[in-house]
Amino acid sequence: MRKIRIVLFITALAAILAGYALRTVFPERKIDEKAYLKEMLPELKFSEKKQNPPHYRADNGIIAFSTYDIAPSVRGYAGPIKLLLALSPDGRIAGIRILEHQETKNYVHYMETPEYLSRFIGKDVRDQFRIDRDIDGISRATVSVEAMAKTMRDSSRSIASGVLGIETVTNGKRISQSPGWISYLLLFSSAFSFYLLTRRSKRFIRVRDIFLVTGILIIGLYLSSPFSILHVFNLLLLRSSSSLLWLTIILTTFISLVLAGRFYCGWLCPFGALSEFIGRIPLKKWDIRPETDDQWRSLKYLFLGLIAAVVLISRKVEFGNYETYVTLFSFNGTYLAWSLVVISTLANLRIERFWCRYLCPVAAFTGLLSRKAGGYPSRKDCPIGNRPDPLISECIRCNRCYRS
Numbered sequence: 001m002r003k004i005r006i007v008l009f010i011t012a013l014a015a016i017l018a019g020y021a022l023r024t025v026f027p028e029r030k031i032d033e034k035a036y037l038k039e040m041l042p043e044l045k046f047s048e049k050k051q052n053p054p055h056y057r058a059d060n061g062i063i064a065f066s067t068y069d070i071a072p073s074v075r076g077y078a079g080p081i082k083l084l085l086a087l088s089p090d091g092r093i094a095g096i097r098i099l100e101h102q103e104t105k106n107y108v109h110y111m112e113t114p115e116y117l118s119r120f121i122g123k124d125v126r127d128q129f130r131i132d133r134d135i136d137g138i139s140r141a142t143v144s145v146e147a148m149a150k151t152m153r154d155s156s157r158s159i160a161s162g163v164l165g166i167e168t169v170t171n172g173k174r175i176s177q178s179p180g181w182i183s184y185l186l187l188f189s190s191a192f193s194f195y196l197l198t199r200r201s202k203r204f205i206r207v208r209d210i211f212l213v214t215g216i217l218i219i220g221l222y223l224s225s226p227f228s229i230l231h232v233f234n235l236l237l238l239r240s241s242s243s244l245l246w247l248t249i250i251l252t253t254f255i256s257l258v259l260a261g262r263f264y265c266g267w268l269c270p271f272g273a274l275s276e277f278i279g280r281i282p283l284k285k286w287d288i289r290p291e292t293d294d295q296w297r298s299l300k301y302l303f304l305g306l307i308a309a310v311v312l313i314s315r316k317v318e319f320g321n322y323e324t325y326v327t328l329f330s331f332n333g334t335y336l337a338w339s340l341v342v343i344s345t346l347a348n349l350r351i352e353r354f355w356c357r358y359l360c361p362v363a364a365f366t367g368l369l370s371r372k373a374g375g376y377p378s379r380k381d382c383p384i385g386n387r388p389d390p391l392i393s394e395c396i397r398c399n400r401c402y403r404s
C-alpha cells in the first residue's frame with residue numbers, strides 16, 4: 001500500500017504539472033463570442049465589443065454580453081457557468097446561450113437544452129430570479145441552476161443599469177441556497193456521532209442500516225450528490241464552488257477521512273449501501289482466493305491513477321466520469337454507463353460490495369488517505385471481504401468486528 005500511495009501521489013503531481021505546462025504551451029481555445037451571437041440572434045448585426053462594461057450593441061438597441069465578464073465570482077458545482085445574454089432596451093432577456101461550464105454533464109444535461117433555456121426569454125431583469133418561484137428548478141441540478149440564476153441576475157442588472165440606464169435593485173434578495181446542505185449535514189453529524197459513540201459496542205450494529213437507508217434516500221435520491229472523484233479532480237484543478245452543499249460534502253468527507261478512514265463508504269455512500277443490501281440476499285458467494293482478491297483490489301488504484309493522469313493533463317474532468325453512482329442517481333448516462341451500473345449491481349449477489357472492492361475510484365482515494373487504526377481484527381461476515389487483520393485502508397468502519 002505504501003508503494004501504491006507513493007506511485008499515485010507522484011502520478012497526480014506529475015499530471016498536474018504536465019497539465020499546467022501544456023496549458024502554457026497550448027493555451028485553451030478562446031470562446032468565439034461573435035459566432036455564438038450570430039447563432040443566437042442571426043437577424044441582428046452587433047458592434048465590436050465595447051468596454052466598461054464589456055458588451056456588444058445591435059442597431060435596434062439590443063445589448064449582448066458574456067456574464068463572466070460582469071459577474072465572474074458566481075460559481076456552480078465546479079466553477080463559473082459562462083453565459084451569453086442579450087437584453088432588450090426595456091430590460092428583458094432576448095437571447096441566452098451557455099458558453100462554457102465545468103459541471104457534471106449527467107446532472108445538467110437538461111439545463112443545457114434549448115427547451116429549458118427558452119423559458120428565460122422575456123424575463124425582466126427586475127424580477128427576483130428565485131428558484132421554483134419565477135425560475136424553474138431542476139431536481140438533481142439544484143446547485144448549477146442556482147448558480148446560473150445568480151450569474152444571470154447579477155450580470156443583467158449590472159448591464160441594465162450601467163448601459164441601458166434602467167434602475168434596478170442591485171442588492172436584491174439573495175438567491176436562496178437550497179436547504180439540501182442542512183439535510184446532508186444533519187445526516188452526517190448523526191451518523192458520525194453514532195459511529196464514534198458505539199464503535200466499542202456490538203449491540204447497536206444494526207442501527208447502521210438506518211443510516212444506510214437514509215443515505216440512499218437523502219444523498220442518492222433527494223440530493224443526488226454522492227461524494228464523487230470528480231469533487232477531488234475539481235479541487236486539484238482549483239475549481240471550487242460557492243455552493244453550501246458542495247462545501248458541506250467536501251468538508252464532512254475530509255473530516256471523517258482524517259478521523260475515521262473510509263467511514264463515508266461504510267455509513268453514507270448510497271451506492272455502497274445499495275450494494276451491501278443486495279449482497280445480503282442469501283445467495284452463495286463466490287469463494288475468491290485471498291491472493292486473487294488482493295490483485296483485483298489493486299485494479300481500483302490502477303484505474304484511479306490512469307484516469308487521474310488523463311484528467312489532470314487534459315484538465316477535462318468529464319474524462320474521469322466513470323462512476324456508477326453518478327449515472328444511477330442522476331438517472332442519466334450512456335448505454336455503456338448503464339451497463340456498468342447493472343453489472344456492478346448484480347455482481348453483489350456473488351461478491352459483496354463488488355464495486356467498492358475492485359473498481360470504485362472514491363474507495364481507492366479514501367483508502368489511500370486512510371490511517372491505520374487498531375481494534376479492527378475483521379471477521380467472516382465483513383461486508384468488504386477483509387480477511388482477519390485486514391488491510392486497514394480497505395476497512396469501511398462498519399463496526400462489526402471492533403475489538404475494544
Ligand code: SF4
Binds near residue numbers: 395400
Ligand atoms: S474490517 Fe471490520 S470494521 Fe472493517 S469493514 Fe470489515 S468487519 Fe467492518
